[in-house]
Each structure stands twice: as structure tokens, then as C-alpha cells.
Amino acid sequence: MSGFDWLSTLRYLLLGPFPAGPLGGVALTLALSATSAVLAALIGLAGGVALAMTRGIAHLALTAVVAFFRAIPVLMLIFWTFFLMPVLLHVDVPGLATVVCALALIGGAYLSHSVHAGIASIGRGQRDAALSLGLTGWQALREVILPQAVRVMMPSFVNQWVSLVKDTSLAYIVGVPEFTFLANQLNNRLMVYPAQIFLFVGVVYLLLCGSLQWLANALLRKDASAYGSKR
């Protein structure tokens, strides 16, 4: 094991060639997850509200679009964005952006389903009551229905974010230097400790996802108890 610099290797896995070059490794995985999580939440919220507000043809079309994104593998969508985005935008799009776009679309499609379900679970009575108080449709949605619906759909948001963190590993396929990519690179260079390397990678992802889940649960519990005491 002599001649092998553990510390700099670990640093490379965590940050990539960061101060000297672009960000990589675990840090890039985190940045990728955070960006696509926010975008997915926004798309999901917009899509869910649109699903709840539209009727007829528009609703059917929207349902079909959501169903399509839910039916294709994330990998396939990454291929599509990787190939289509430069063609459509007429600029050279970095792999990173295409992956963020694909993850946000898939996550958004899944989340719009849960947002729609959350809004539906609040019931017509609340909406009718808000309308009879003189609120407009949008006000009723924003002030009355969504605050309650968010409470219902928070667990599915957390689940979706956890699977987003896991799905960022797919960026490896298009050569984005995130954690899995660097680990694989390291494995190809060393060729001696494949089991240890990938176990380590798995444990790091486990820590990321586990702590995200734990944090979310703690926040939700606190929120629920605050909500309970207010009543």
C-alpha cells in the first residue's frame, strides 16, 4: 500500500480537482442534486396545480405528458436531453446541464402526480368555502388549499429528493465528473481494490440519503407538533 496517497485520493473523490479545476466528486453530486431538486419541485408544483385546474383536452394532454415522463427510464431521458438540447438551442450545452434538465423533468413528472393527489385530498369543501368568502380561484389555491396540501405531500417530496440524489449517479454515463464517475475512474486506474472502492461509494451515498431522510423527518415532526400546538 506504500506509494499510494490516501489523503489526496480522498480529496479528489470529495471535491474533484476543485481549486485548480472544475468542481467534481461528492461536492458536484450535492450541487447536482440540490439544483435538480429545486427545479423538480418547481416543475412538480406547477404541473400538479395545472393538473388540478385544467379540464377536458388540456388535462388529458397534460396527463399524457406526465405519463410519458414516468414511463421512460431516466437514462433514456438523459440520452434525449444530451442529444436534443444542443440541436434545439443551437448552442453547445454542457453534459451537466443536460443531466440537470433530465433529472428535473423526471422528478417534476413524479412530483406533479403527488401534488395533484395532495390538492385532490384537501377536498372541494375547502375550495368552496374559500370561494364563498370572496377569494378568487387563485387566492383560494394559494392561501387555503396549497398550505394544507403541502403538508400531505411533503413525504413524497422527500422520497423524490432521495431518489434524485441516487439518480445523479447516472450523470456518469454522459461523462459528468460526479462522485460515481470519479470512483469508477479511480477503480480503472488502481484495478486492485474494486470491492472496497464501491463499498465506500455506496456508504457515502447511504450517508447522504440517510441524513437527508433523517433531517426531513425531524423537520416534518417538528412542523407537525408546532401545527398541533397552534390548534
Add this chain to the structure above:
Amino acid sequence: MQTWLEPKYFAWLEQGLVVTLMLSVGAGLCATLLGFVLAIARTAQHAAIARAASLYVFAFRNSPLLVQLLFWYFGAAALLPPDWMTWLNTPHAVAWGPIALRWPSFELFAGWLGLTCYTTAFIGEEFRAGMRGVSHAQEQAAAALGMGRYTALRYVILPQALRIATPPLAGQYMNLVKNSSLTMAIGVAELSYMSRQVDTETFKTFQAFGIATVFYVLTIAAIEVALVVWQRSGNRALQRGRA
């Protein structure tokens, strides 16, 4: 100018679809059986068994499938004794009358193993949710009738739990088909791999990815249809039973 794919490349994509389907069915069958065992283990009275099962679920659900596949493909190969590896890497064929079974390549084997282990954790959780959906009173009623724990599980809890768990199970099978695309990272020649292969050979990216996408959507739709048909026939049987 020819815009459509040549039959040869279309055949490649079809081969990819067959591999995807075979891999999904193989992993799905094993994951269902193991998921069943896992769900029962999680509700076991023995604390150590229950804890081990929940640790399994935590570990396999919270790490990316891609990393797990890379681990099985590169890591397991290094951990296994060398003569096992040579056995796994050499082709084996079992001729059984007209049917010849060929031992799959190590890529396919690792892909199958990774998908099975990953999906087992999810399917086990769906089974467990189904079992929790059955009211506790049912269990007590079964115990009052003198049934043991396993008899009650077999004849009272599981039949109801299975009905509750069917829709989420279908969702997991859909996820399995989609997840099988990740095995391309370890070189399994399934649908996504083939579409990329066709893309690099023909530069007809749109057609290659388009056909692969359509294949995936059709497969998912078929599972959805199967679910609806199964549920309808189940409901009819239930009504007949009541009448």
C-alpha cells in the same frame, strides 16, 4: 435519402428489447420471492432477524443502483475465489432435448444479481405495507380460531395483503424495467445499450432513441394493462365468491 433505420439495426433494437425483458422477468421473479421472505423477516418476532432485514432495506434502498451494479460487476469479481470466476466466465450450455440453456455472460449475471438485490428491498417494503394494511383484528381473530402464526399468515393475512399490494407491486415492476437500463453501464446489451450502439453506427440518433423509447413505453403500458385486467378478474372472482 433513407431516413428510416435499416432492418439490421431494427433487429439490434429488438434483440435489446428481448434482453431487457428477459432480465426484468428474471430479476422480477426472484425479487418477488425474496421480497416475500424479506417482508416476513421484517415482521418476525425474533428482534435480530427483524433488525437485519430492516438494515438490508435501508442499505439497498438508499444507495444508487448504478453503484450497486458496479460493485457486483467489479467488486464481487475481485472478492470471489478465482476458480469461481473462471467458471462464471466460461460459457456453459445445458442441452435438454430441444431446449438448450446457455449460462449467461458475467455482465448479464452481475446485472441480474444487482437488479434482484435492489428490487427485493422495494418489493419487500410493498409487501410489508400490504400486510400492515390488513387490520390487526384479523390476526387476533385468526389466533382466536386456534391458528398458529404461520397458518394465519398463509390463509388470512397474505391473501388480503396481496390484494392491497398489487398496484404498488405493478409500479415496482415498471421501475424494474426502467432500472434494467442501468445495466448498460456494465456492458449488458439491453435496449438502451443497443440504442446507443445503433446511434454510433448510423448517426440516426432520433430514430434509434425514438424506437427504444417507444419500446419502453409499450412495455410499461403492457404492465399497466396487465394490472387492470388482473384486478378486474380478481374483483369478478370475489363477487362470484360472495354470491
